[in-house]
C-alpha cells in the first residue's frame with residue numbers, strides 16, 4: 001500500500017512537471033501566467049495560511065479545504081468567484097473578506113504556487129516551513 005501510494009505520487013509529480021508553466025489564466029488586464037514565487041509571498045501576506053496551513057495541506061479546522069496540488073485554473077476560478085460573491089454557501093463567508101483586496105493577477109500568482117505543491121507531502125514534514133516556523 002505504502003509502495004503503491006509512493007509510486008502514484010511519483011507519477012503525479014512527473015505529470016505535474018510536464019504541465020508546469022503551461023497554464024495561462026484570463027485576468028482583469030488580459031492573459032496572464034501566474035508567478036508561483038510571488039504567489040508564495042502573497043499567500044502569507046493575505047493570511048491564507050492561517051486557515052489553509054503554510055503548506056496549503058494542513059487546514060485549521062475540519063471542513064476547511066486542502067488546496068495543495070489543486071488545478072491552477074480551478075483555483076483561480078474559485079477564489080475569484082468567492083471574492084465576487086458568485087460562490088456562496090454556509091462556509092464561503094469565512095474566507096470572503098480575505099479576498100476582497102486581491103487583484104486577478106495576484107490570485108493567479110497564489111494559484112500558481114498552490115498548484116505547484118505536492119498533494120503527497122506527509123503532515124509530519126509540514127509542521128514547520130523552510131524557516132523553521134510553525135505551520136499555522
Ligand code: HEC
Pocket residue numbers: 043046047048049050051052063064065067075078079087088089091092093094095098099102110
Ligand atoms: C478564515 C479562514 C480562511 C482564510 C483566511 C482563507 N480561506 Fe480559503 N477557504 C476557507 C473556507 C472555510 C473555504 C470553503 C469555502 C466554501 O465552501 O465555499 C475556503 C475555500 C477556499 C478555496 C476553494 C477550494 C476548493 O476546493 O474549491 C480556495 C482556492 C481558497 N480557499 C484559497 C484561499 C486563499 C488564496 C486565501 C488567502 C487569500 C484564503 N483561502 C483565505 C477559509 C479561509
